[in-house]
Amino acid sequence: MRQGHQSWVFPLKPVILGHAAIGGPFEAKGPLADDFDILHGDLMIGQDSWEKAEKVLLEEACSKAVEKAGLTKEQINFMLAGDLMNQIISASFSARTLSIPFLGIFGACSTAMEGLALAALMVNSQAADYVLAATSSHNGAAEKQYRYPTEYGSQKPPTAQWTVTGAGAAVVASQGRGLRITGATIGHVVDMGLTDPFNMGAAMAPAALSTIESHFRDFQLPHDHYDLIVTGDLGRTGHAILSDLLPKHHMHIPLDRYVDCGKLIYGENPNVWSGGSGCGCIATVTYGHLLRRMKQGEWKRILLVATGALLSPLTFQQGESIPCIAHAVAVESEQLGE
Amino acid sequence: MRQGHQSWVFPLKPVILGHAAIGGPFEAKGPLADDFDILHGDLMIGQDSWEKAEKVLLEEACSKAVEKAGLTKEQINFMLAGDLMNQIISASFSARTLSIPFLGIFGACSTAMEGLALAALMVNSQAADYVLAATSSHNGAAEKQYRYPTEYGSQKPPTAQWTVTGAGAAVVASQGRGLRITGATIGHVVDMGLTDPFNMGAAMAPAALSTIESHFRDFQLPHDHYDLIVTGDLGRTGHAILSDLLPKHHMHIPLDRYVDCGKLIYGENPNVWSGGSGCGCIATVTYGHLLRRMKQGEWKRILLVATGALLSPLTFQQGESIPCIAHAVAVESEQLGE
Incomplete structure (x- = not known):
């Protein structure tokens, strides 16, 4: 396995x-x-x-x-x-x-x-x-x-x-009808030394990059394999940073196929600053929006990349930087799986 | 599996x-x-x-x-x-x-x-x-x-x-020489309504009982199968309660084969009240004391039952009782496994 x-x-x-x-x-x-x-x-x-x-x-x-x-x-x-x-x-x-x-x-x-x-x-x-x-x-x-x-x-x-x-x-x-999980990649902790708890998107983007790179390397996939790559809650700031980092790291993901749940969930509402976050962000967007639309045929293969900032208020107070991590799960339509 | x-x-x-x-x-x-x-x-x-x-x-x-x-x-x-x-x-x-x-x-x-x-x-x-x-x-x-x-x-x-x-x-x-893990039982949350955070042993003992019962039922084992059953950190209070609960629930574990890491780690020292606790308790007693002694032949088969109290200071302040859980892992000597 x-x-x-x-x-x-x-x-x-x-x-x-x-x-x-x-x-x-x-x-x-x-x-x-x-x-x-x-x-x-x-x-x-x-x-x-x-x-x-x-x-x-x-x-x-x-x-x-x-x-x-x-x-x-x-x-x-x-x-x-x-x-x-x-x-x-x-x-x-x-x-x-x-x-x-x-x-x-x-x-x-x-x-x-x-x-x-x-x-x-x-x-x-x-x-x-x-x-x-x-x-x-x-x-x-x-x-x-x-x-x-x-x-x-x-x-x-x-x-x-x-x-x-x-x-x-x-x-x-193990059995039944529905979307299917084909693979997963477990991330390691990435910490670029950022310390601002009001800019989690910038802190987490390199962790998302690391896990996406590991996923494509481990599975030896072409960069256009997925119809959609979804990050958890990088928000507008982190989405822009990752969009910039991917080609710089020779990951030629078609950028029109890369979205972020923190951007999707509240649309253009300026009152959420850079966008949504929290464990409920990728969870509701995936288990509500994304999987429903996949079932309607909008995408066949997606890669869900959930990002996390592993700080606590105490580590921030003690002057520590923000360790981040990302885990990826690949989901595909039943039609492809049979 | x-x-x-x-x-x-x-x-x-x-x-x-x-x-x-x-x-x-x-x-x-x-x-x-x-x-x-x-x-x-x-x-x-x-x-x-x-x-x-x-x-x-x-x-x-x-x-x-x-x-x-x-x-x-x-x-x-x-x-x-x-x-x-x-x-x-x-x-x-x-x-x-x-x-x-x-x-x-x-x-x-x-x-x-x-x-x-x-x-x-x-x-x-x-x-x-x-x-x-x-x-x-x-x-x-x-x-x-x-x-x-x-x-x-x-x-x-x-x-x-x-x-x-x-x-x-x-x-x-997967390979090599050492003690071997033969099975595990995952507990569900047990909450008997206890609310005293200074008596975790009493709160956790029923969770340990539940997981031990599930383990013997799922594996259909005789009650004297293990040379030693070890709970995590019930302490003197919880060890006494579980020793009492086991026969009442028709679990006829030989009680001289049941020990608790919270009792073992500090011996009879009265300054620790009921005994040791914390994630480090069963971890150090197992990965230090117990596995060393197993390798020396003291026991052939042991069941490690780690207990946890899933409260937070906030749930206590909000008047909630203490949800508890226990997970069990069976370890045996290489001699038995070959």
Whole structure:
């Protein structure tokens, strides 16, 4: 199953049997609103804290994905989930509600593809029939934990990003109809010495480049192999940097086939500065928008590259730079796989 | 590879090719001191913060395990690591230093066996030749993050535990000489409604019970199959509770074959209250003491059950109870495997 140094090829082509995306009120005003399964009008989602609201988002994404897969939660062998909260409480508490054997994962905003890659690995190796991979973020909860109190109204620079309120989940299975996972590449940590937590896009772009390079090298693919290459949440700043870096590193990806979820989710809205971010960004865009459009035939092969900034408020305070990582998962249409 | 609902059997019996345990000054005074690879006399380990000291512990454990496996870090395909710090910074920053493709994991003190189970899964499915699994904790860093400032000198109840300053790592491989991993069971979240963060042993004991029950059911093993069953860090309180719960649930494990790492690491020292805890507890006791003694023939088959309390300071403040989990990994002597 190993392919090259840091990739996996999945000969059984595990199927994404069900997938779901849940969003908040701000996501409901974005250009991808129609591709969400549930949109909430209230940021609190009827809970008494933002953290509890995030847990509800994640639970809904999981339940909806299992339901759309035509399964019950008792049939799911393992759940892989993580989020941005300290001690990944959204994931752990959702796993308590769902009562599925649980493996907690953390890669900041790369968590979504870390989970999908491991889920495909488990299914392909027949270590599981059904695996649930999920992740979430919540704007209020993330702002509270990572930044100044919202009430301060601190100004942000144009390179800052807006944490997505949303959750996405997928059920990966050995059999059934659906899009198929053909391979994955696990990234290593890349740190270019950047220290500005309000410019994650610039910090993460080199990690995305590294994983994309490793993926094409490990699989020996032509640079135009994918109809679409999608990064997680580099935003406008990071998307521009990576678009610049790719040809400089002799990666001749057709740039009209390269998009970023942080740019897609809120369109041209200037109030989100450089774009969306958070574990919920690539998760909702993928499990809502992208996979729906793939099923409608818009693309046949896509590469999902989730990027994560592995800092904490404490490492920033202690003067550390920002270590970043990216994990990639390749998904293709059933028509190609048969 | 799947066995029962939530377990994995590893027919290739992945080998623990190298393993290492690093400890701090307090661990150096404990009864297992001779089984550590490196012991530090200074809690700061020459760094300017406890968090940076923990990172050094983890890096040393990883480097030592790779060295003892007779490998270089460039030969390791993947690193699985996590710790108790917010955003698992010890693991992420160590992965930056080591530059090995990295998958971040989090299960509080269950992380050690989550990593070892996934490492064995990857090797058994030929998704990797060599996988590094590691975890760490640091008394000063954990106290600072989770509890009152140490300077307050708050009194603790006798059920409290002492976070281990230490790190453990193992290199899992498809071939070579060493102890072998035969199976694993992934736990689901168990929450009995306990809310006292100074009594983790009581909160976690039912999760350990659940995973042990699932393990014996999934593998259909007689209750005296293992020469030793080891829990992670239930401490004296939790060890007594689990010893009581096992026969009540018709699990007739010979109780003289059941030990807990939280009890073992500091012996009868009353200054640690109920015993040791933290991700470094089962990691150092396993990768130092237990595997060494297995190689000396003391036990042939052991079951390592790492327990984790998945709370955060915030969930405690918000009045939530403590969700707990346990993951089990079975290890046996080479003599049995051949």
